[in-house]
Amino acid sequence: MSELDTQPAKNPPTPLPLDERLYVLKPEASAFFKSHTGIHDDDALKSHILDVQAKAYKGSPKTTVPKLNTVTTLNALRGHISALHAAAFFHLFSEEQQLAVGRSLAPLLSPLPGSVIFGYHIGKKEKGLIEMFGHTLFCHCPETWAAMWDGVVFAKGTVRVDVKLQEKRPSMELSPKVTGNIPAEEAKAMMWLVWSVTRL
Template sequence: RLKISRLPYYQQFLELVKEHPDAIYLDIGCCFGNDVRKAAADGYPLGNIIASDLRGDFWQLGHRLFNTTQDTFPVPFVEGDVFQDSHISSLLTLPAEHQSIDADTLSKLNSLTPLKGAISAIHASALFHLFDESHQKILARKLACLLSPRPGSMIFGVHVGRPVKGFRVEGAGLGGLGASMFCHSAESWKTLWEEKIFPPGTIHVEAEVTEMSRDDLNAPPSIKFYQLTWCIRRL
């Protein structure tokens, strides 16, 4: 299911590459590549896109689903676990300046670590809520190190949230992660990025928690589900 084009920051994302022709877009947790393909269809250059997920099987299934091959849809895919240093080094620090990466180098990557400071847009939807609070912070820190410090660079997405930070109890036992899922609120999400990831005054954070429909879980009407829609933008 498409997510990226439904986000309120999508047009700003597409404008990035018009302003900066070298703007690289990373889709982290890309699964089949639905969102990558939507961005490409809407004009984001294939040579500026890179996709990554835990397993390459997802990407190959995407080729089957969309009847493409790596030759006909030549977006580089890098397989890896975001929490492993072999994929994104935990030794990375926030970049002081933008790094330029050419398409040839991008196509030959076997990890994301060389992209420190080179990514202008990172899309991360349905990803953070898979992890506990401490691992969400680790992931945020790693993605922040990949992001270019150039003004306008952005990390954005949507995932499960709550009006109040804590563990989700709605729908426990209905086929979802239930009470085991840690969820940020809009306020705690802003605090994470503004106070624990980036230096003060270097980013603008938008975050909103809204009620969402989960008809697939057949939950009683009294049970509410929420999503956190967000964008971090470098100033």
């Protein structure tokens, strides 16, 4: 690999602005879009396609994907991450802080459909506080966790949230060094939110 290959682009190309004068559909392409959108009027179809393009263009990152060995801040990855894992992490924060963390992670995700944030952490059947590890922890329930992502962190309807609450022995999730310090009562009561947030 040459030295040039390992260096970040100093002057990444500037995306060209959208220009509706370049809109041209061949007959077979027009037939395809009409059959899939249900829009048969040519002007209405053009308006629909340009609107979708504008939304996608606005959401796309304006920087090139950086080489990981050059990244010194997560801001360099904004809009470029297709899968982000956050495990045993959110329950360390208050309700307000969990929302703030979610809002900080969301911009890192690629705008492309299928991009996903996923993970697990301690949860409850009903959201609220629990005493564990000698600390007071705020825990979401499946319903409030889904509502936080779909409608607050992300615009309503732009993501799919899959979440379930399940019981697991802590030793399946945490190292013996950690689980050995958890009282039996706390270990028995521990429940986990297992979740994913996927762009549509």
